[in-house]
Amino acid sequence: MAKASGSSTKLSKKAYDSKVSRVRQDLINLQIDLQESRTKIVLILAGVEGAGRGAALNTLMGWLDPRNVETIAVDEPSNEESERPFMWRYWRSLPSSGRIGIFVDSWYTQTLREETDSRKELNKLDDELHRIRHFERLLADSDTLVIKLWFHLSKDDQGQRLEQLRGDRSTAWRVTDHQVRAHKAYQRLSRTAEHILAETDRPGARWDTIESLEPKLRNLAFAQTLLRRFRAHHRRISKRNQSGPVKPSRIVALRPDGRQRLLELPLDHTLTSRAYENKREKWLGRLNRAIRQAHEAKRTVVFVFEGQDAAGKGGAIRRLTSAVDARNYRIIPVAKPTDEEKKHHYLWRFWRQLPRDGRVVIFDRSWYGRVLVERIEGFCYPHEWRRSFAEINDFEEQLHDHGSIVIKYWLQISKDVQLERFRSRETTPYKQHKINDEDWRNRKQWSAYETAVGDMLALTDTAHAPWSLIPANNKRYARLEVLRHAAKRISAALQE
Amino acid sequence: MAKASGSSTKLSKKAYDSKVSRVRQDLINLQIDLQESRTKIVLILAGVEGAGRGAALNTLMGWLDPRNVETIAVDEPSNEESERPFMWRYWRSLPSSGRIGIFVDSWYTQTLREETDSRKELNKLDDELHRIRHFERLLADSDTLVIKLWFHLSKDDQGQRLEQLRGDRSTAWRVTDHQVRAHKAYQRLSRTAEHILAETDRPGARWDTIESLEPKLRNLAFAQTLLRRFRAHHRRISKRNQSGPVKPSRIVALRPDGRQRLLELPLDHTLTSRAYENKREKWLGRLNRAIRQAHEAKRTVVFVFEGQDAAGKGGAIRRLTSAVDARNYRIIPVAKPTDEEKKHHYLWRFWRQLPRDGRVVIFDRSWYGRVLVERIEGFCYPHEWRRSFAEINDFEEQLHDHGSIVIKYWLQISKDVQLERFRSRETTPYKQHKINDEDWRNRKQWSAYETAVGDMLALTDTAHAPWSLIPANNKRYARLEVLRHAAKRISAALQE
Structure with a gap:
């Protein structure tokens, strides 16, 4: 895995210069080349105490053009951070296209720091490493250059x-x-670090080791490692850029059963205006109670509204919000x-909008655009939207694991009803x-959408974030269904 | 001041529709027109409890195109908010060009809410109102349409x-x-509200009252008031847009004494490499201690580095940061x-970067670009950069009042030295x-900059954020001066 760069011999000032x-x-x-090719670079600086990461960073900042570099230091989570899924604080700090984000602290810091004083349960550690691997994979998949450096010193050298x-x-x-405590616990920390490094050394997110005994050699090794990684990445993307833009392709179902589920939904319902109003007040009341309970329990509710154009998402949302403060x-x-x-991963804009604990957030269209409009219009490569089913499931799982209640509606209308509504508009x-x-x-593109929606329903209908299909030819019926379902889902989730 | 819209008579469903x-x-x-003219709209909904602001807002959201509207609700400050100047939380929520930000809670909320339970000291209230007036003035001056609505109900009507x-x-x-408590305290709250409304009813930030007894009439009055304000604003900006783009004009000194101060600065100093290194370690140590003390005292240090091109800002900053974790x-x-x-007030991007309490932030160039490059190159109108001296002083005062230590350096070199450094580059x-x-x-533009810098020095050299001039022909001397001055300033500020 980690290649050692630098060595312990001395270097004359002249040779160094x-x-x-x-x-x-x-x-x-190379920095300028990568900037022009709009590369995002995540540089993680980790290592043993006293190895001089800070000094090395300071030197490097003099060598790079600092205008497109930012240093990210993460310490104790603020309540805005702890009241959101764990990775939120890192998502918010990711560099955008053409920029370098240097993580002096990173998703490894807490894991390593906690080890200094007490040993973490192995289960918890492995969960964290799993999450880290997934996150770095997602970054690497979306053309972020992930460079992870381990500044190394032996115990004796650290002591000296x-x-x-x-x-x-x-x-x-x-x-x-x-640092003094870390020195005493050197052996134990070193074993943990080896475990962490081995478990997170993966394609697209490799570790490099920097020998840190002699400052000049350390700085040089640091710069040379960056150079090597910059160069390799630049070569890789230069090749790929020749592969040309995305072409929209024919939409073929991955999961015909999803489309079938959609087509089998009975769309027409009758409901008198009076029956609607009575039931509406009843369910608004229950929904209000459920949401207040969720608020008190510090549970966030994340609503996703998807549906064809003119399916009535806006109206349904307004009825829903009339029950919420x-x-x-x-x-x-x-x-x-x-x-x-646009200069970030497609999920970044949604991470950005996640509220603190106990709030309600309603997405009127959502991250599912990736597998609907972006797939159909060819706004991204097929391997990109294909990959996103898993990324989305994982995103929603992180919401769920944090305690959020994720409720997703697909509002379905018939082609005739859409035409009627378009004309009325x-x-x-x-x-x-x-x-x-x-x-x-x-x-x-009606039929292409049916296929894409079918795939979406089949591939992202998870236990932690199931889809609810709402027949929406009758607006009142659809609105009531949303109220009723939301009230029940929230109450049920609070009792789990 | 506030004009009453709507009345208490009933309205038939047909007439309403x-x-x-x-x-x-x-x-x-009008919403589309204002969006196209890139207007920022701040809409504040305030009023007595039970007047139905929430319901009115919900109705309005069905009438507007919701894609460029966002609702901002602000409750108890998070620690990220309370660890920054008071107005930070509102700055971060401001709508960008072409968007409407609806503040269900606003900078009035806390003021009004606290009054419900206990009476605020008059001094503190007046300070808050002063701050609010200033903030709204700044918004109005930068072409934000500020609409403030007061939803009114009499005590009896509220009870009913x-x-x-x-x-x-x-x-x-x-x-x-x-709401029940607010009803009991109606008279007292009402007097306070009248005081607040009167004290904050200013050109560019007027209050409008919405009679809120009958929901249909209230909703109509709400919409009609918006309409009237939208229309008036649209008329105003349509006229002004004909006045054409900014033309760069000759740079004439506002304050020749500022330029004089700059010209009188002796720029050349000698310092042996050895003397430099000794002193550097000494002052780095003191600076480190001072910054750690500031960190413990939860005081943020805000550094501003300005200076001519090649004056050595980057190098001075790197020496400084080598003393900081x-x-x-x-x-x-x-x-x-x-x-x-670009879609925000020019100070927004700096507010955005303010750190939490106890951190160090270093601006390599800063908000002073407004009165330097923007003034000289004609990137903004003269009335805009002229106004910004006061806006900047106020901004820095807010930092200071919050407990931050604001340290501003102007690094000055001679024209010859600049030429030498350009050639070496x-x-x-x-x-x-x-x-x-x-x-x-x-x-x-050397001489134009001298004039602009002179004005800047004279007009923004305040007690809470004084300028320090650093002679920078000798790089080592300049770096040492920065270290020494910073260590002393921080220590002194901590003892105040």
């Missing part, structure tokens, strides 16, 4: 180094209590991503903004 | 309304304890704003990325 001058030049050039610093009045302040919910209408969002002045050419274009 | 249909159409059209809701089993859940500082290199940042391969045509263009 000459090497540095070359390495700086190559680093800068701390002594040396402590011995000089002008540097004694550099030695912290944490306006201070407690937020609707996220999902349209085109902003420029900042065109002729009702205050509805005209709701209809445009794109809607008519999507309508032509 | 016909009015609604007209008002919806106009609202949508609560009774009515409580009497019906299906709506009883809508009445909260807070890498987990504890963040460098913000300020270059062009991102697209999201051009001929040293790994420095070539540091020099481009823009640097040469800026150099031609």
Whole structure:
């Protein structure tokens, strides 16, 4: 796995300067190349205490162009962080296209730091490592260059180094209590670190070791390792860029049973206006109670509304929110991503919108756009949307594991009813903004959508985040179904 | 001040529907117009309990195009919020160009809510109102349409309304304890509210009152008030857009004494390499101690580095950070704003970067770009950069009032030294990325910059955030000056 760079021999100032001058030049050039190819770079600095990560980083910052680099240090989670799934704090810190994010602390820090003082249960550690592997895989899959460096010192060298610093009045302040404790526990920490490194050394997220005894050699090894990784990545993407843009392809079902489930749904229902109003008040009341209980229990409710154009998502959402204190919910209408969002993984914009514990968030369209419009219109490569079923399931599982209640609705109407509603939108002045050419274009793809929706239903209908199909030809019926179902789902989840 | 809209008479369903249909159409059209003219709209919903703000908002959301609207509800501050200046939480929620931010809770909420249970000291209230006025002024000045609505009910009507809701089993859940308490304290709250409304009813941030007895009339009044304000704003900006783009104008000093101070600074100093190294370690140690003390005292240190191109900001910053734990500082290199940042007030991107309590943040260039490059290159209107001196002073005062230590450096070099460094950058391969045509263009404006810097020094050299001028012809001398000054400033601030 980890290759050792650098060695323990001394280097003359002259030899160092000459090497540095070359390495700086190559680093800068490659940094600019990677920036122009819009690469995201995640650089993780980990290692034993006293190895001089901070000093090495400081030197590196003088060698890189700092304008597109940011240093991310993560310490004790704030309540905004601890009231969201564990990985939220790292998602929010990821670098965007063309930028380098240097994690002085990372998703490894807590794991390693806790080990300094007490031994973690093996189960918990393995869960964390599983999560880390998944996250790094997701980054690597989405063309993030993940560089993980382990700054290494032997126990003796660590001891000597701390002594040396402590011995000089002008540097004694550099030695912290944490470092002293870490030195005492060197053997144990070292075994844990080896385990962690072995378990997270995976394609696309390899560890490199930096020998850190001699500062000059350490800095050089650091820069040379970066250089090697930059260069390899640049070669890889230069090749791939020749493969050309995405072409929309024919939509073939991965899971015909999903489409079948959709087609078998009876869409027409009758409901008198009076029966609707009576039942609505009843279910609004229950829903309000359930949501207040969820709030008190600090459980967040995440609603996802998907459905064809004109299926009535907006109306259903408004009935739903009339049961919720306006201070407690937020609707996220999902349209085109902003420029900042485009420079990130497609899930980033949704992670970004996750509320703190005990809130309600309603996505009016969602991350499922990836396997619907993006698949059908060819906005991403087939291997990208195919991969996203698993990424989405994992995302929702993280929400669920954190205690959030994930409720997903697909509102289904017939093709005739859509036509009727489109026409009514065109002729009702205050509805005209709701209809445009794109809607008519999507309508032509009706059958492709049926296939894509079918696949989505079959592949993302999980125990922790099941889909509910809502027949929506009758608007009142659909709204009531949503209220009733939401009230029941939340109450049930609170009793689990 | 506040104009009353709506009245207490009943309205037939038919008359209501016909009015609604007209008002919806106009609202949508104006919303789209304002969106296209990239207007930012801040809509504040305040008022007495039980007036039905939530229901009115829900109705409105059905009338507007929700894609560019977001609802902002602010409750108890998170620690990320309370560990930053008070207004941070509102800055982070401001809508960007072309969007509407509806504040269900706003900077008025806490003020009003606290009054429900206990009476606030008049001094504290007046401070808050002063801050609010300033903030709304800043918004209005930067072309944000600020609409503030007060939903009004008389005490009797409020009582009746609560009774009515409580009497019906299906709506009883809508009445909260807070509302009951607010009803009891109606008279007192009402007097406070009148005071607050009067004190914050200012040009560009007027209050409108919505009579809220009858829901249909209330909703109509709400929509009509919006319509009126949208229309007036649209008319105003349509006129102004004809006034054309900004033209760069001749740079005339506002405060020649500032430029004089700059010119009188002796720039050349000698310092042997050995003397430098000795002193550096000493001051790094002191700085480290001071920063650790600040960290423990939960005081944030905000560094601002400004200076001519090639004045040595980057090098000085790296020496400084070598005294700080890498987990504890963040460098913000300020270059062009991102697209999201461009859609906000020019200070938004800096508010966004403020760290939590006890951290160090270093701005490599800063908000002073507004009165330097933006002034000189004509990137904004003269009335805009002129206004920003006061806005910046206020911003820094908010940092200071929150407990942050604001340290600002201007690194000054002579024109000859700049030329020397430019040439060295051009001929040293790994420095070539540091020099481009823009640097040469800026150099031609040397004297204009002297004037602008002089004005900046004179107009933003405040007691809470003074400027320090650093002679920087000798790099070592400049770096040492920064270390020494920073250590002293922080220690002194901690003892205050």
